[in-house]
Amino acid sequence: MMKGTTAKVLAYKQVYQRIHSAISQGTLKPGERIPSARALAKEMGVARGTVEEGYALLKAEGYLVSKGQAGTHVSEKLIDPSKLRKTNVDTRQAEFAADIKTAEVLPFQLGLPALDAFPRQTWSRMTARCARNIHTDDLAYPSAHGLPQLRVAIAQYLQLSRGVQCEPAQVFITSGYVCSIKWIANVLFNAQSKIGIEDPGYPLTRQVLKNSHFNIISIPVDEDGIKLPTNTQADAIIVTPAHQSPTCVSLSLQRRQALLDWAETKNSWIVEDDYDGEYRHVGLPLPALKSIDTQDRVIYSGTFSKILSPSLRVAYIVVPKSKVSAFEKCAEIYAGNVSGLTQASVLAFMREGHLLRHIQRMRKLYRERRELAVRVFNQVLGGKVSIKPQPGGMHMILKLTDPNIDDLVFSNKMMNAGLFSQGLSQWSSKPVHPSLILSFTNIRTEEECHRLVCRLRDALFEGQ
């Protein structure tokens, strides 16, 4: 064991070294206040005099300055070492951007709800109340399966809003879609599993499966959704029936039935990713595929990212009745890892009816924002692009009229101009008509929309 005597001799040097290297590495910046000698002494478990000795040396060398009552600070005369030093950290970021709180949201960014319409006041009131009411037992590990009452509330919500009949024990809380897919893979797939995915389809699904070394089968999508050959040999198919990602077409009733029949015959699973099923712009919201799953072959995957905010990191899965205990075991090792307070806040928000009200408001808002975007795109970009009517969803597909354009080149041009977009070809394994995938959810006004579409035009069609 490290002996106290040796350690004590070196204690003031240790103080010196810690502060010195924090400064020279830029962890402590010029002008920044450092802990009082008393606080650091307690923290390091050394005498206050020892810390003062270390500080004195640093002051003598010009690293620290005393400001009387205002405490001890890093000298402002030092040049910020991070500006001098060439970092030897192999990072993908040009410079560590500590000043940026979160990555900036770009215009047209995919996968985001209308951030300006988030019910901030209500949410902050719920959170503050839940935080005040924390019970001592709530400070221990949250249930690995999810907060029991939240599982009940989600089962009720799914029953009423998505037509899904399930018991609370089938609902598991996860920290997001990728976590949901990992759990499903963990419980239902094995190293030899063949998994069918939609083509075009959500790239992250493909990437997560690929990283786990599953055999991936691409299955084409047409105007009626995924078109599964009946003889397909797969252990599971991952589908987006409400509004196919990215084409936004709805899976027809006939195809839904065929998919369920296939799963029953082959004893395979269907994973229903209902990421934006709530947002339909025309007619009745379609019930979830899971709602007509009489053979219990469908795993339903839902999320609060699209109906509330992705910053919450709360999602859930509804697992087959026959697999509940297997998922319980999986959860007990990997745990959903959503903080107890976050789960309690979502529960309060649902219980008081705020969630249903918010979804209804957003349904109307997205219909309006989509109409606005389509209108302005047509005005500004006339014959250069076309936008098909879509029954629902949170993004749109901008079909480029010229079939010879490379949509990846175009999406890069947009990103360079500070505008988000992805090329449809990035979501497809086969050649597709060049198209851009854009979100309309955060376009707030006609003026803003016009300005953004003009920027897009200048970035893409300048000189054409």
Added chain:
Amino acid sequence: MMKGTTAKVLAYKQVYQRIHSAISQGTLKPGERIPSARALAKEMGVARGTVEEGYALLKAEGYLVSKGQAGTHVSEKLIDPSKLRKTNVDTRQAEFAADIKTAEVLPFQLGLPALDAFPRQTWSRMTARCARNIHTDDLAYPSAHGLPQLRVAIAQYLQLSRGVQCEPAQVFITSGYVCSIKWIANVLFNAQSKIGIEDPGYPLTRQVLKNSHFNIISIPVDEDGIKLPTNTQADAIIVTPAHQSPTCVSLSLQRRQALLDWAETKNSWIVEDDYDGEYRHVGLPLPALKSIDTQDRVIYSGTFSKILSPSLRVAYIVVPKSKVSAFEKCAEIYAGNVSGLTQASVLAFMREGHLLRHIQRMRKLYRERRELAVRVFNQVLGGKVSIKPQPGGMHMILKLTDPNIDDLVFSNKMMNAGLFSQGLSQWSSKPVHPSLILSFTNIRTEEECHRLVCRLRDALFEGQ
């Protein structure tokens, strides 16, 4: 696509079915209020009259009752169907326990900080303030690497408190230890990797590695910590140097050096799990192993579960400088998934000095509670058990005097008596002297301690 006409004809029936099955499945309970016809009509996108038609049918059949201004409720005369129906859900729980908010914390439960000493008021004030100050951009996806300023704050904290020199870009926020290990495995290990773990050692580490099919090598632990043969062939070793889990011995300086030399020679990695390094009861807190890692072979794994609360689900890793971009890529797929608000609250708590103060208070409290527990155990259980002095940590090892006792049988007896414990043999791959692992962190008073130890005595030594 599903045609509007067919759907409309069936709309009132759909209303009927959703409510009916929610009641018969017990999702809606007798007496519970259901949404107003107006709200459900909006939610389902049907006419209000359609919902009223469905409700009328349910009222006629006795499922629903109107209570005028108080709305429509499930009839209280119905017998709660969950009491009638034998569930066909394959769950490991006897009955879904929606009334229990979180699993009850048992006396002596391992891995928990002192829940009664959690700074609830300060924490709830920080959280409420952060919730009020949410900026629109904060509602998008949080940075996959972690909130940048929190990474800076953790780098500063590690520098000052644990002697670890690192840059913020090396710090990644995860949702817990298992998530940390999965990321490390994802980036640094491959299917053929051999991973050394401590024996005895934390069972969850073994389980997670086993589930991922790595080759596991058990390495013995003695009074100076892990004893690694220099010719060991392993791609990585996972160690708990501060207070070995579970023996609580500290890794000696000589062994630390030998471990680092080994890693350099073999080009292998060392994962330092510093889960409770802050809590040392005697002498100076030991700096982390990472603090003397000049060759950048150590991955440091820390957590807020032990110093604050496991309900937060916030942990972090410090990765080698040469591997930052690889971890960035991993994070961009799997994401730490800690909510933006939780990260902002932890940051505020650290920035205002509450974390250091809390750790100092807990260090004193744990020393006192450990002394109390040792004293009372010795009083009540005299020659039946012995407890070795330990330099630190949050649990203790109760060595059973009788070498013929099976500690697994004893730990089961305790669990049956509502007391938590684990047998040391459950943490070992080789025979060990029978011992029980217990936590003392939540024993608040001498009276409580006495009562609990007597219950333990009655459960284990009754009639002996």
